[in-house]
Amino acid sequence: MNTSAPARAAERSGGSSVRIGALVPLTRPGWVEAGRHLLAGLELAVHEVNDASGILGQPLELLVRDTAADPRRAEAAVDELAALGVAALAGEYHSVVARAAAARADALGLPFLCSSAVLDELTEQPTQWVARLAPAQSHGWRIYAEFLLGAGHSRIAVATQPSVYWASGARTLRDHLAPRGGAVVDLDMSALTPAALCDELVGHRATALLLLVGHPEPAVPVVTSVRGDERLAGILIGAPAGQPEFAEWAASLGGDGTAVPFLRYLPEHLGPLGARVGTALRDRLGEAPSFVAFEGYDTIAVLADVLRTQGEDRASTAESWPRVAVEGTRGRIRFSRTPGISVWQWAWPPVQVVDRDPAEPGRFRILHTG
Template identity: 25%
Template sequence: MKRLRLVQSNQWRRALQLGGAVALATLLLLAALSWAKVNKAPTVLAAPANQASSVITIGATLPLTEPGSVGGGEAMKVALEIAVDEINAGGGVLGKPIQLIISDTAGTPQLGAEAMDYFANQAGVVGVVGEYHSEVAMSMTVKAREHHLPVIFAETWLDDITALGYAEVFRIAPVASEVVEVPANYVEELEFDNVVIMTDDSDNGQSQAAGLESALTAKGISWQTFTATVGTTDFTSVISNIQALSPQPQAIFTLLSGVDAYNFEQQSAEAGLSPSADTVCIASQNTGWDPEGFWQNVPDGNYCVFRYMGPVQAHYNSRTLAFATEYISRTGKSSVEFYAMEAYDSLIIMADAISRAGSTDPDAIIAAIETTDLVGAQGRYYFPYGSSNPVPGDVPVYMWHQWPDPYILMLQYFEVGQTPDDAAVVYPEKYRTHGLNLIPYGSTGPQTVSTIDSSGGTLTSSSSSTTITFGQDVLTASTIITYTPFAFPFVANCVSDTLASPGNHYFRLTATYDTGQPAQPAANMSYSVVVTYTDEESSGVVEDSIAL
């Protein structure tokens, strides 16, 4: 394994020198010393005035001012407002409306700790949701334990948040270790054994590279890291050095940021290095976060693969669709950020737990959260490890009170100008949308051969087969390879080769097939299929996709 510095000497990340625990303590101390105490007036999403004396009060923390991630905080705030309106429109909790008090942490640990003190000592909240920054969440976990206050963190990745094993702390966000692992797991599935990492000399670039190197090494995958100075515009020498390698890398990971990533990826494509038939382009996360910027700056970036957080539209269930519609209406945005979904879901889960607990007693709420089983905007929520089922020795300790199924995806573009919702989910298999773990470079990819808008169509299932009817044509699914209803209540009844829940379900069907397969689907033909749908009999619209 090699680290090659082509521009200037390495500047090792201070946190890596200090070690994980010391680095975290230093980070929290520096944050506390760097930011004077600020008393920020909380935002109260109040119940109607005539009911204000009898409410269930829940706290939330978000970064709404700098140096926090204001864009993330604002998106999460809108999501929480939607959840409050929805819960109160449905009768509230325990027969009372909920009141949400939002405290701005500005991304600083000190303000997170102060918010928890305020919630417990003055506001009388019964639970806390939200938060975007891991460092803030770490300061809040200590206070959650001190005040015995249940917390559901929405978008905080640091392993230690749940690894501490505190009874009060739950998380529905991805775990940092697993986020790092997914790209390495992906190339392992592709059976690659030789890759290149392209990073920069920033602390973040070095940290990401170190994490990826460690994950690849653990899998026996050979890697070589090249490092450029932040702000490099001409990557000709780097690309030439990569092209001189023998054997050529099977994949190139781009860990650069912003325009640096775009410059490297486009120049690499122009040089015929990657993406190509021999070398897979694993692009920076900018690719998914800003697809318009990616295509403007990397017009030759088709077939690039990239990591993406949160569900794409192919995974949406009825709750996702309803939330997305309302969120887009309120914000004017064209899509929904995954951290907005997380914020919405964190409050939905908390309200559900209080309702099932039948009490605002913290022990009762914690016990109820542990037994959560509901469908939110991101899918079915549950917590497999808690007080009644401790984390076993062969499972990472961070799985304590951790949702195990966050969407950490690898997507691939196969047509110029696509968005993440158009791209193929190629990894992991349980969320795969096009039946392939890699669309070959230069191929046309999966193609839509028939789109049926069948408001009068039905999907009828029995214990032995599934028949999909639209108009006068019938496709009989003799074998169901994978059925993934994404957390609908009847998922437990679904077994191999059988679509459970007999009955009729309205649907809109898109049939797809891989290049080279018969060009025309025919009536009364048998196919191996993957069926995904949301049960929406009342509205008459269900999304079904069949991979032929």
């Protein structure tokens, strides 16, 4: 397990600080760039909390653990952090990993505010211990399906890999599109090469291909192959999970990576807090912050508010989820019980469908909001 310098200092402090465990993918096969943005948001918010006298006069500390997109590693990290006396858990990007962490946190009675993972069924049964900032997958992907229909796409192909997350996304798309005249065909990338995928797209007369696969493999070679196939010149490539948000996508694909619509959880215009935080995050990251960095910041903003009013008692923190009312970078954050969602949910963060502008790949175009 990787532990940051501030985390090591916290572990030596003998309980003189208020500690939050942070679960972040920082090494492969985790999405390292997403983890870096998430951690930047978490750390910036901790820095600002401590500049404002901490939590009831005590410094706030992060104990950072690298999940590396491994559910078992996340479970072990939750056990370790609980034993170290953290007041709550924060973070995680990968949905399958967050689900494992949430189940363990629920079993241990440890509050967990999930920053970025969207899988609807984050826990098998309703729990008081877990809350989430990111919108549920079914909510965001239904908005994406509405975008597809509005853009005239009814014959949709999805390039998939075996995963609970990808299967859930494909099911949401199919359930929303089918009653409205849309058809979805699954193309299993564990059995197809990128070239063979192109043949399937032609055969199915698909007008849109959605990438429900990992990045960079096989997403990058699939995009390259489809963009280079003259038979598919008019096809839309989409990536609802958000791969094109990050600079690594643009660096890998260049112009081929533009005009690929994806989901992003930001408002059209940031308010004063969001604008200030965005500037600070850009300074930390050396690049434009993704929505994931804002999710990290908002996570600490919520937990700091709860800890100031409830102290470090874990049960009191869990009981406070329905009373949260915190001004975040993307709007006012409140949690509620939402049908079909097993955790306390912010319903809803702003949702956009955006893409990279072919004329200016560093600029994002807002195509649809929900």
